[in-house]
Amino acid sequence: MTSTTASSSTTAFYSNERCFWHSGGNYAALVPVGGLVQPLATGGLPENPETKRRLKNLMHVTGLMDELASLTAPPASDDDILRVHDASYIEKFKTLSADDGGELGQRTPFGPGGYDIAALSAGLVKAAVNDVLAGTYKNAYALSRPPGHHCLPDYPMGFCLLANIAIAIEAALAARQVKRIAVVDWDVHHGNGTEAIFLDRADVLTLSLHQDNNYPLASGGRDVRGTGAGEGCNVNIPLPQGGGHDLYLQAMDTIVLPALQHFKPDLIVVACGFDASGVDPLSRMMAHAETFGTMTTQLMSAADDLCAGRLVMTHEGGYSEVHVPFCGHAVMQALSGSAINAPDPLKTRIHSQQPTGDLAAFHRAQVDKLAAYFASA
Numbered sequence: 001m002t003s004t005t006a007s008s009s010t011t012a013f014y015s016n017e018r019c020f021w022h023s024g025g026n027y028a029a030l031v032p033v034g035g036l037v038q039p040l041a042t043g044g045l046p047e048n049p050e051t052k053r054r055l056k057n058l059m060h061v062t063g064l065m066d067e068l069a070s071l072t073a074p075p076a077s078d079d080d081i082l083r084v085h086d087a088s089y090i091e092k093f094k095t096l097s098a099d100d101g102g103e104l105g106q107r108t109p110f111g112p113g114g115y116d117i118a119a120l121s122a123g124l125v126k127a128a129v130n131d132v133l134a135g136t137y138k139n140a141y142a143l144s145r146p147p148g149h150h151c152l153p154d155y156p157m158g159f160c161l162l163a164n165i166a167i168a169i170e171a172a173l174a175a176r177q178v179k180r181i182a183v184v185d186w187d188v189h190h191g192n193g194t195e196a197i198f199l200d201r202a203d204v205l206t207l208s209l210h211q212d213n214n215y216p217l218a219s220g221g222r223d224v225r226g227t228g229a230g231e232g233c234n235v236n237i238p239l240p241q242g243g244g245h246d247l248y249l250q251a252m253d254t255i256v257l258p259a260l261q262h263f264k265p266d267l268i269v270v271a272c273g274f275d276a277s278g279v280d281p282l283s284r285m286m287a288h289a290e291t292f293g294t295m296t297t298q299l300m301s302a303a304d305d306l307c308a309g310r311l312v313m314t315h316e317g318g319y320s321e322v323h324v325p326f327c328g329h330a331v332m333q334a335l336s337g338s339a340i341n342a343p344d345p346l347k348t349r350i351h352s353q354q355p356t357g358d359l360a361a362f363h364r365a366q367v368d369k370l371a372a373y374f375a376s377a
Contacts, residue, residue: 015124018117089153104156200227214282265306269314
């Protein structure tokens with residue numbers, strides 16, 4: 001690791017300027033550019049650097065960054081990456097990366113040098129996991145970009161080019177730093193890549209809270225519980241569209257936290273996406289900054305009970321340039337125990353749009369059904 005800010009903080013924050021330079025070219029996520037669709041000013045990639053850069057900048061402006069250990073890290077090595085990804089995929093990725101970039105999977109464009117930046121993103125997550133397991137820091141946040149939770153061993157998806165969390169986990173397991181790890185994925189899209197990589201494993205518990213039937217389609221059903229030795233170690237929590245703050249906390253209380261208590265991990269890793277925000281362009285959920293801060297506090301308490309507070313959070317999705325910074329600041333305030341607050345400018349609006357009456361009752365009933373299903377499984 002390389003320090004950029006001297007700090008006695010127990011919370012580390014990992015980032016690197018080059019991760020902001022990842023480029024997807026002229027690409028629209030939902031409709032193709034061309035014909036009667038005017039090219040978009042930013043190239044059209046929802047996964048752009050502004051959401052992440054603005055989060056970091058906001059923490060500088062409020063002074064929260066001064067309370068953290070601000071660090072960077074080297075890229076993940078080929079050995080690290082090949083524990084998870086097929087050699088043929090990595091070879092193709094490197095070849096295109098050394099040329100003009102391209103696209104190898106589904107919605108995963110990258111520019112020149114894309115492989116090097118993706119390896120650096122994975123390296124930030126690896127360093128965060130390593131330093132928390134070594135006891136250097138109690139908890140940590142990796143501002144990783146490009147994200148990773150959709151990437152399969154041989155096929156990139158959904159802006160994800162390398163499976164950042166899986167790479168970090170496999171490195172920790174190979175080094176015998178840890179025996180059991182839990183991944184809590186609250187990105188609004190199903191963490192299909194992480195699921196696929198660990199589906200037959202008993203040493204990694206994967207939990208995904210996601211909007212039902214969003215992305216990938218036909219993915220993330222509750223009945224996918226793991227295979228072989230991993231039976232019961234995969235928990236999918238598909239949430240109904242329009243669910244908000246109370247729904248997420250209900251799912252955490254009745255499904256996620258009990259699953260963690262049962263599994264008893266040595267480390268908790270969070271795929272921390274902010275695309276469940278009420279103003280996110282790629283979802284239809286109604287979370288706000290307090291939602292993410294409260295879920296962070298819940299997991300910190302679980303980590304204190306189960307694994308000496310060891311908690312690592314890695315940045316995944318979130319595509320509102322105006323809201324992600326405040327959601328992320330709430331997470332970092334909770335994670336570090338800081339008194340510095342950045343009031344969510346959209347909280348009043350999103351709070352007023354929370355489901356009520358019969359719709360709220362319907363949402364609660366759906367989570368109750370899921371909780372009952374997992375309790376009896």
